[in-house]
Amino acid sequence: MDIPTDAPTGLAMALDPLVTRVLAPNPSPFTYTGTQTYLVGTTAVAVIDPGPDDPEHIAALVGAIAGRKVVAILCTHTHRDHSPAAAPLKALTGAPIIGCAPLSLADAGPRADAAFDTGYAPDRVLADGESVTGPGWTLTAVATPGHTSNHLCFALAESGALFSGDHVMGWSTTVVAPPDGDMASYMRSLEVLMARAQDRIYFPAHGEPIERPHRFVRGLIGHRKQREGQILRLLKADVGAVPAMVERMYVGLDPRLNGAAGRSVLAHLIDLRDRGLVIEEGDSWKMAA
Structure with a gap:
């Protein structure tokens, strides 16, 4: 913007x-x-x-x-x-x-x-x-x-x-x-x-x-629930790295805001982890079994 x-x-x-x-x-x-x-x-x-x-x-x-x-x-x-x-x-x-x-x-x-x-x-x-x-x-x-x-x-x-x-x-x-x-x-x-x-x-x-x-x-x-849904769909498609998620979720974003977008994606992932829906593996994430 x-x-x-x-x-x-x-x-x-x-x-x-x-x-x-x-x-x-x-x-x-x-x-x-x-x-x-x-x-x-x-x-x-x-x-x-x-x-x-x-x-x-x-x-x-x-x-x-x-x-x-x-x-x-x-x-x-x-x-x-x-x-x-x-x-x-x-x-x-x-x-x-x-x-x-x-x-x-x-x-x-x-x-x-x-x-x-x-x-x-x-x-x-x-x-x-x-x-x-x-x-x-x-x-x-x-x-x-x-x-x-x-x-x-x-x-x-x-x-x-x-x-x-x-x-x-x-x-x-x-x-x-x-x-x-x-x-x-x-x-x-x-x-x-x-x-x-x-x-x-x-x-x-x-x-x-x-x-x-x-x-x-x-x-x-x-909007936040929509973002959560995007993350879950990406994880199901084996896209588990935060930078890769940002690239797909924030098309056209000012590059100066990529890092901040990644932090918000991470916040969603932490919430999903705490709810037992995803798990963290090193620098990547995946759906919980």
Whole structure:
């Protein structure tokens, strides 16, 4: 997919009476037009996914905050395109860093551009169902492990919005990359969102708002089941190496994304193994007897 070159980086765009978006200048094949930071509130605000530690982006956030009190800096997870700006923003505003638990793993895989933020140090970790409040708004954590084991979404009760981080994105499917990414957890987390009738719109960290979220999530579940079916058919045809599977399953894929696609295939294979359907033999896989 081509990345738009006219994305409004650094501009504060009102999406909802309580929600403003500021796009970070970090476009890539993994982040699309960049990481979207959200400000929630009017007289006092929360900042969701402050983004990369980029002086230009931090200056844009300070401009959008416009002298208002920052009640909390919230992070959905600790990939490097989401949480590193939390520390400098805390230093500038005095706001506590709240949200996901710390998680830092060495990962030399194809998601190296979005490695874990080793400096993330929250003042408070939110458990599933816990909330942060400000004048006229309430943000409640919804645990959604899968993309990472520490991933949270945040539900804004007053507007029926869900800030979906990387769990549900508006431009692409989510990369689920072992060892921390877990396909079984990801699928369960999608079902958690399907059960949330109160969510009318998703504001993802990458891509446009999702205005029919339950239909969208249903499509994601169907897509993953389709991928699983492809893998099983390839194994039955004695195609057991992950690179060979990627070549057949992702025809026309940007070559820069081949490694990430392989990680998602591996996540499916691990899930199938744990369900007793396939077995691993060295660098290859086959159907269980």
